[in-house]
Amino acid sequence: MHEHRTERARVSGLGSARSGTGHFWEQRISAIALAFLAPFFVYSFAHALGSDYATVRAIYSQPFNAIVALGFVLVACLHLVQGLAVIIEDYVHGRAGIVWLIAMRLLVGFVALTGAFAILKIAFSA
Amino acid sequence: MSDTKTVTRAGARPLSPHLQVYRMPLNAVLSILHRITGAAMSVSAALVVWWFLAAATSEGYFALVNGLLTSWPGDIVLSLSVLGLWFHFCNGIRHLVWDTGSHFGRKRVRQTGILAVLVTLVLTAITLFVI
Ligand code: HEM
Numbered sequence: 520m521h522e523h524r525t526e527r528a529r530v531s532g533l534g535s536a537r538s539g540t541g542h543f544w545e546q547r548i549s550a551i552a553l554a555f556l557a558p559f560f561v562y563s564f565a566h567a568l569g570s571d572y573a574t575v576r577a578i579y580s581q582p583f584n585a586i587v588a589l590g591f592v593l594v595a596c597l598h599l600v601q602g603l604a605v606i607i608e609d610y611v612h613g614r615a616g617i618v619w620l621i622a623m624r625l626l627v628g629f630v631a632l633t634g635a636f637a638i639l640k641i642a643f644s645a
Numbered sequence: 646m647s648d649t650k651t652v653t654r655a656g657a658r659p660l661s662p663h664l665q666v667y668r669m670p671l672n673a674v675l676s677i678l679h680r681i682t683g684a685a686m687s688v689s690a691a692l693v694v695w696w697f698l699a700a701a702t703s704e705g706y707f708a709l710v711n712g713l714l715t716s717w718p719g720d721i722v723l724s725l726s727v728l729g730l731w732f733h734f735c736n737g738i739r740h741l742v743w744d745t746g747s748h749f750g751r752k753r754v755r756q757t758g759i760l761a762v763l764v765t766l767v768l769t770a771i772t773l774f775v776i
Contacts, residue, residue, distance in 0.1 A: 547744060550737050557734055564693070565776040568715065572704045579700070595690055602683050634694035637701035
């Protein structure tokens with residue numbers, strides 16, 4: 520087999536060990552977004568949790584509360600996928616690690632999708 | 646080592662060895678806690694989303710899930726989640742500051758670590774008792 524590319528070109532873009540700095544920066548960006556979203560989300564959620572059904576739906580039909588909740592759930596799940604991937608890569612190696620990574624992504628993806636659907640349904644129907 | 650030597654030298658260094666031992670572990674403990682809180686919040690996220698799903702489904706289903714989350718075991722889990730979230734939030738901001746290359750000195754790491762713990766406790770108290 521002939522390799523026409525130089526050694527440098529062959530490894531360019533692959534990142535340092537697995538995906539390297541790309542994922543690192545993506546996780547910082549999700550962390551910065553969460554740092555802004557968390558206080559607003561906690562505020563609305565702490566109010567909503569003690570309330571009855573009608574009040575909860577009224578709170579999350581407010582555009583601001585709904586957008587913050589949707590943003591928080593989606594970005595938290597993105598950040599969670601990134602963070603749990605780092606943890607899994609640290610502790611589980613080889614084939615088992617890949618299985619864990621896939622299972623984790625599917626589960627967190629399911630949580631994100633469910634959360635987004637539920638929040639939007641409340642926002643648009645209440 | 647003779648006794649006299651030990652006594653004279655003791656005056657020049659910290660009297661309790663615990664303070665010296667404590668210095669490094671504080672940040673080590675915070676570092677481990679960052680990972681534990683991050684991973685543990687997977688459960689919190691699932692619970693919160695379940696609650697939203699219930700509120701989007703029906704009054705009966707909401708009563709069930711809301712009842713579970715506001716029961717005493719639910720209260721404990723969610724209170725710990727709030728504590729975990731605020732700790733991860735404060736310590737995460739420390740990480741973000743470090744990523745800019747700032748506040749990395751030994752003294753600063755310790756100072757911001759203590760600050761993070763104090764702010765965590767204040768934010769948790771505000772969330773649980775004020776809001
Ligand atoms: C509230 C705002 C948040 C901020 C400012 C924040 C910040 C950060 C930062 C900077 C890191 C990287 C730490 C490192 O380099 O070692 C990180 C890791 C992580 N975060 Fe967050 N985060 C937040 C919320 C969340 C939430 C809500 C979750 C879970 C649903 C979460 C789960 C994780 C996980 C699992 C990791 C990986 C931990 C590790 O590698 O040891 N974070 N976070």
